[in-house]
Amino acid sequence: xxxxxxxxxxxxxxxxxxxxxxxxxxxxxxLVYRAGFGTAFSxxxxxxxxAPLLLAALCVALPARLGLVVIGGEGAIVxxxxxxxxxxxxxxxxxxxxxxxxxxxxxxxxxxxxxxAIGALRHYRGVNETIASLLMAYIAIALMNHLVExxxxxxxxxxxxxxxxxxxxxxxxxxxxWNVHWGLAFGVVACVLAWVLIDKTTWGFAARxxxxxxxxxxxxxxxxxxxxxSFTALGGAFAGMAGFFExxxxxxxANASLAGGYGYTGxxxxxxxxxxxxxxxxxxxxxxxxxxxxxxxxxxxDLPDATVLVLQGFVFMAILMSETLYGRFKVFAPERWRTV
Amino acid sequence: xxxxxxxxxxxxxxxxxxxxxxxxxxxxDDCSIKITPGSFHALLGENGAGxxxxxxxxxxxxxxxxxxxxxxxxxxxxxDPRAAHALGLGMVYQHFTLVPSLTVAENLVISREDAPRxxxxxxxxxxxxxxxxxxxxxxxxxxxxxALAAGEKQKLEILKQLYLGRRFLILDEPTSVLTPDEAxxxxxxxxxxxxxxxxxxxxxxxxxxxxxxxxxxxxxLRRGKLVGGGRVAELDHTDMAALxxxxxxxxxxxxxxxxxxxxxxxxxxxxxxxxxxxxxxRIDRLCVHAGEIVGxxxxxxxxxxxxxxxxxxxxxxxxxxxxxxxAPYTARRDDAQRHNIxxxxxxxxxxxxxxxxxxxxNIAFRSFDRHGGFWLSSRDMRARASDLVQQFKVKTTSIDVxxxxxxxxxxxxxxxxxxxxxxxxxxxxxxxxxxxDFSAVSExxxxxxxxxxxxxxxxxxxxxxxxxxxxTDRVLVMSGGALTYNAATAEADIAxxxxxxxxxx
Numbered sequence: 001x002x003x004x005x006x007x008x009x010x011x012x013x014x015x016x017x018x019x020x021x022x023x024x025x026x027x028x029x030x031l032v033y034r035a036g037f038g039t040a041f042s043x044x045x046x047x048x049x050x051a052p053l054l055l056a057a058l059c060v061a062l063p064a065r066l067g068l069v070v071i072g073g074e075g076a077i078v079x080x081x082x083x084x085x086x087x088x089x090x091x092x093x094x095x096x097x098x099x100x101x102x103x104x105x106x107x108x109x110x111x112x113x114x115x116x117a118i119g120a121l122r123h124y125r126g127v128n129e130t131i132a133s134l135l136m137a138y139i140a141i142a143l144m145n146h147l148v149e150x151x152x153x154x155x156x157x158x159x160x161x162x163x164x165x166x167x168x169x170x171x172x173x174x175x176x177x178w179n180v181h182w183g184l185a186f187g188v189v190a191c192v193l194a195w196v197l198i199d200k201t202t203w204g205f206a207a208r209x210x211x212x213x214x215x216x217x218x219x220x221x222x223x224x225x226x227x228x229x230s231f232t233a234l235g236g237a238f239a240g241m242a243g244f245f246e247x248x249x250x251x252x253x254a255n256a257s258l259a260g261g262y263g264y265t266g267x268x269x270x271x272x273x274x275x276x277x278x279x280x281x282x283x284x285x286x287x288x289x290x291x292x293x294x295x296x297x298x299x300x301x302d303l304p305d306a307t308v309l310v311l312q313g314f315v316f317m318a319i320l321m322s323e324t325l326y327g328r329f330k331v332f333a334p335e336r337w338r339t340v
Numbered sequence: 341x342x343x344x345x346x347x348x349x350x351x352x353x354x355x356x357x358x359x360x361x362x363x364x365x366x367x368x369d370d371c372s373i374k375i376t377p378g379s380f381h382a383l384l385g386e387n388g389a390g391x392x393x394x395x396x397x398x399x400x401x402x403x404x405x406x407x408x409x410x411x412x413x414x415x416x417x418x419x420d421p422r423a424a425h426a427l428g429l430g431m432v433y434q435h436f437t438l439v440p441s442l443t444v445a446e447n448l449v450i451s452r453e454d455a456p457r458x459x460x461x462x463x464x465x466x467x468x469x470x471x472x473x474x475x476x477x478x479x480x481x482x483x484x485x486x487a488l489a490a491g492e493k494q495k496l497e498i499l500k501q502l503y504l505g506r507r508f509l510i511l512d513e514p515t516s517v518l519t520p521d522e523a524x525x526x527x528x529x530x531x532x533x534x535x536x537x538x539x540x541x542x543x544x545x546x547x548x549x550x551x552x553x554x555x556x557x558x559x560x561l562r563r564g565k566l567v568g569g570g571r572v573a574e575l576d577h578t579d580m581a582a583l584x585x586x587x588x589x590x591x592x593x594x595x596x597x598x599x600x601x602x603x604x605x606x607x608x609x610x611x612x613x614x615x616x617x618x619x620x621x622r623i624d625r626l627c628v629h630a631g632e633i634v635g636x637x638x639x640x641x642x643x644x645x646x647x648x649x650x651x652x653x654x655x656x657x658x659x660x661x662x663x664x665x666x667a668p669y670t671a672r673r674d675d676a677q678r679h680n681i682x683x684x685x686x687x688x689x690x691x692x693x694x695x696x697x698x699x700x701x702n703i704a705f706r707s708f709d710r711h712g713g714f715w716l717s718s719r720d721m722r723a724r725a726s727d728l729v730q731q732f733k734v735k736t737t738s739i740d741v742x743x744x745x746x747x748x749x750x751x752x753x754x755x756x757x758x759x760x761x762x763x764x765x766x767x768x769x770x771x772x773x774x775x776x777d778f779s780a781v782s783e784x785x786x787x788x789x790x791x792x793x794x795x796x797x798x799x800x801x802x803x804x805x806x807x808x809x810x811x812t813d814r815v816l817v818m819s820g821g822a823l824t825y826n827a828a829t830a831e832a833d834i835a836x837x838x839x840x841x842x843x844x845x
Contacts, residue, residue, distance in 0.1 A: 202713065205716050218653065220706060
């Protein structure tokens, strides 16, 4: 209820922003609809963009169920991409059935280590996970730049330093009948699995207790440290998986395009979905549609393509502000108003 | 200097047909109560009886739905606390509102609404000294508040109100943080001020002893209605309890039965850092046997919270050993489950529940992984929750509402249902009845007694000495991070306990 209100409020403020520039909000949203959801082609475009967003949002939502605000999924995506790209180069002679799983595992492992390290810093050293994850994302991007411009660079990549291009056999294809790569299916399955984990298993229940009140979890002698490590690592593994698909299905090699901001859009999606993995699916598709439209908006309305980022920014502000409204209104929390 | 009001002396306050509704809930129902000038008026009632609502209406925090208030026999419109202050009404809250790092003098000056931007300390200091000299009791002006004992702080809170020119004071459970001696001292000063006609006082309290010993008038609220009261001299404790209690009969604490068994919990030579990291907690020896209740008395902040944390595994200890039934205890979940160890931390909503999770989920905290499986069985959880909610008479509209929607007593009942169901060998409790109403308290105490009689070893850490004296078989006193006193409760002497609580031993 509130997230939808926040989404609308963000759009309303954004409309004012457009009006100030003499542009028509109606035209803008009509274009977004056309570019994102109007035709079969635009749907395919949107869904392809949704794949990494689903996985990036899980990297925020899973730790969030333990009360941790991890905003550095971008780092895990980037390192996962480099890992997948490098593994792909090493295994270029192997059959896809061997090489692709290894590449995927390498990407997930790197992502898990990166975000899991943030969980470990939090649990063992009391380091604020939000700041740590943000800063470590910059370290990850710098590491990637170092690797693709240095030791892992393909001498043939001149303008855009990259790892060597993947063997054609090691590229992930599209889902049969659609022009959408397999990352979407993996992303949706990952969301469902995450939901099952949180809602249907004892391990997820323990995590919800720790997220609901860590003192209560400690008094119940629940293994809070293990929960933090496993949930941050799992979130990181999903983000690493996003990196794998970016390399193996989209770019064909690891390069600076990996730091495309999916990790940051994922934060917005997770918050809009209130960290519910099932809600992440529609929200990610909606936001992917917004992003898919930026090119058309730029051409038709003569607006810079960053305009869509401005919209995202307004929506995110509205979401964060709406968090303080929980329990303030009778309609949202009627039970709180019963006693004095 | 304009703060010390030009008009002095006690004033009376009277409410007429005051009603306060929150949505459909009537917190205060046609309440007419009169506090005459110079009287020491006690306000009794269970939790949720409307005491706080009534004084908040007087102080302008709430605006009554209907009804009037007379201050000094004139009708008054109190729109906010500032207006109440202007009329000479003041309130001393349950918890201190002083700035610990400042001195007494600085605390007094900054409390003034008209404190000047540039303070002439020399002049203020002289004024304050003159003010202190007029008062029947003093607090050293240059002392930093942090260094004051709790009783001194409470005296300072009252002095502050007098300094601000208040002529009618509301005291909200003023002795809840004091030792019995400190409480007696503070209250006798308050009574003196009333008798001298300096102030009138309305005191919210739970303690009958204080009403009988110090107040002259009493009013009793129940479910928002004024149900009785009068001159304290004409009422005894039974009358007051009868007025406070609703029709429900009190559960008597179950009589003691059974024999003391083998040692269950043993602590030897435990040392750990305290909360501030500056001092040490030292427990040389603590032993709780099966079938006995051991109480640890003490003023809060003397290491009880740390002891609880050590036992729950939340605080590492440097040396020493904890044994349960003779085996070293690690505070791991399987360990706690194997030995049937249960914890009831204080403020259960804050320390033992996830407020936003449902009643049913909260009840499942201890048992959800008992079967050792991977999948959560929500059907079993719900069935168990419905069963326990009924057994422990938890009042809730459904087991699916967030537990934070329940009243304090019902949250505690829910936690008891979770922790006391099944076989219990060791029960560790901290302030089980803090802030709970009368009927919840007696019920919870009888549950604890039942667990003891069934052979559980029970350790209670409590700030409420009456509770310790009523429940325990053996009493210890914790002071300065160590256990300083140990006696059978039947032979223990309150004065000696109080002496140790004050850290004089």
